[in-house]
Amino acid sequence: MRIEIAKLHRRLKTTMIYVTHDQVEAMTMADKIVVLNGGRTEQIGAPLELYHHPRNLFVATFIGSPQMNLLAGTLLSAEAQHAHVRLAGGEEVFVAVDASGASPGEAVTLGVRPEHLVEATANGGDGGVTGKVLVVERLGECTLAYLQVDGVEDNVVAKLPGDATVEAGGSLRIGVNRSACHLFDSKGEAFRRVPASKTSGPRAALG
Structure with missing residues (x-):
């Protein structure tokens, strides 16, 4: 139905308002x-x-399927070009955001989309977070791995290549480039992301 409506919109070349959940x-x-x-x-x-620059947690979790992964953490340092965060499981994270208005010790939420998670070995071995693989969905062009990670209430979903060798019951170490991360304050508002060309410091976000 949505494809037919989109074709109708292009053919009529007029403004349309469509309400959907x-x-x-x-x-x-x-x-x-x-x-x-x-x-x-x-x-x-x-x-x-909206997908790449959600203003807050509500928008971030509404846009995108599978949904953005959310990991609770605490600010260790807050600077104009990056934030240093400790996750609930103890891992430390560098995120390319402007955190100059925040202070160390504040509660934050790290947001990472499933397609921005990679096996740590494929990320140059720059560290990561290890999770227990609960379920593996093999969809042909990609593989979805659902992980149980210490300190994270919901499952973490990693969207991996279709030929990924991950298996349910095993463990998987994942990492992500810090420029692909999002960070939200205690009220759920997003910190402004900093372009990768303007960042300095470690490239690995999880380590």
Whole structure:
């Protein structure tokens, strides 16, 4: 149905307003998305703008399937070009965001989309977080691995290559480039992401 509506929109070349609770429909059909939460506007923007630069946790978890992974942490240091975070499981994380308005000791949430998680060995061996593999979904062009990670309430989902050798019952060490991470403050508001070309320090986010 959404494809037919999108084709109709292009053919009529007129403004259309379509209300949906399905983020896939919104991403497929819209030139501009208005994300509402209880009647309040959370963010307005093009689909990929909302995907790559969500303003807060509500938008971040609404846009994207599988949903963005969320890991609780604490700020160790906060600078204009990066934040140094300790996750609940003890791992330390560098995130390419402008955290100059925050202070060490504040509670934060790290957000990482499944496709930005890679096996640590494929990330140059720069460290990572180890999780127990609970379920593996082999979808052909990709493999979804659902992990139990210490200190994380929900499963962490990693979107890996289709030929990944991961198996349920085993363990998987994952890492991510810090420029692909998101960071949210205790109120759920996003820190502004810093372009990779402007960052300094370690490339590995998890280590």
